[in-house]
Amino acid sequence: xxxxxxxxxxxxxxxxxxxxxxxxxxxxxxxxxxxxxxxxxxxxxxxxxxxxxxxxxxxxxxxxxxxxxxxxxxxxxxxxxxxxxxx
Amino acid sequence: xxxxxxxxxxxxxxxxxxxxxxxxxxxxxxxxxxxxxxxxxxxxxxxxxxxxxxxxxxxxxxxxxxxxxxxxxxxxxxxxxxxxxxxxxxxxxxxxxxxxxxxxxxxxxxxxxxxxxxxxxxxxxxxxxxxxxxxxxxxxxxxxxxxxxxx
Numbered sequence: 656x657x658x659x660x661x662x663x664x665x666x667x668x669x670x671x672x673x674x675x676x677x678x679x680x681x682x683x684x685x686x687x688x689x690x691x692x693x694x695x696x697x698x699x700x701x702x703x704x705x706x707x708x709x710x711x712x713x714x715x716x717x718x719x720x721x722x723x724x725x726x727x728x729x730x731x732x733x734x735x736x737x738x739x740x741x742x
Numbered sequence: 743x744x745x746x747x748x749x750x751x752x753x754x755x756x757x758x759x760x761x762x763x764x765x766x767x768x769x770x771x772x773x774x775x776x777x778x779x780x781x782x783x784x785x786x787x788x789x790x791x792x793x794x795x796x797x798x799x800x801x802x803x804x805x806x807x808x809x810x811x812x813x814x815x816x817x818x819x820x821x822x823x824x825x826x827x828x829x830x831x832x833x834x835x836x837x838x839x840x841x842x843x844x845x846x847x848x849x850x851x852x853x854x855x856x857x858x859x860x861x862x863x864x865x866x867x868x869x870x871x872x873x874x875x876x877x878x879x880x881x882x883x884x885x886x887x888x889x890x891x892x893x
Binding site for chain 1: 851852855856859
């Protein structure tokens with residue numbers, strides 16, 4: 656199993672747990688937008704995700720501009736985490 | 743510090759004194775972990791002006807949010823430009839009593855854009871009255887949907 660195949664479920668589980676969503680993490684589409692359409696997250700959820708990423712993956716989301724790109728989808732979030740971990 | 747820096751007006755303006763910590767006017771540079779402390783005097787007049795509202799546990803997170811916004815950006819415009827956006831993990835031991843001096847300690851847990859999470863505690867002397875986290879949004883005004891959703 657590739658690192659991406661292991662990372663995506665962790666990210667989905669983090670999203671569901673931190674945001675207290677009442678959905679099965681496996682039903683989240685890797686490519687679907689997290690904000691607006693898709694999961695319909697908002698700015699409060701974004702802050703909670705930032706705190707969750709810091710705690711779980713020990714990575715920082717520097718600013719809103721970076722975060723907006725990173726939170727585009729589960730795929731984008733996985734890219735962001737992998738990039739941070741290898742930097 | 744100018745009284746104009748405080749958000750809201752009497753009697754809904756709670757904070758009387760900043761006793762520890764405050765960023766300089768209008769800056770948004772406080773790092774996560776930043777801490778501050780303010781004091782609130784619970785007067786019989788304020789209690790009378792707000793009626794039974796003083797018994798509402800929601801005043802504690804509002805007080806924490808006011809303290810947090812004030813400590814984060816102590817200028818008049820910034821002080822008025824934020825609002826309480828959410829409450830998390832709030833526990834309350836009892837309501838405040840007239841004559842007590844409340845000490846509100848806040849710690850910046852994290853921020854993303856305009857949204858901030860602060861952890862706060864409310865003490866009267868050595869007694870813990872409330873503890874919890876608040877989400878505050880800094881900005882010129884609440885989004886339209888937020889304004890429509892509150893009365």
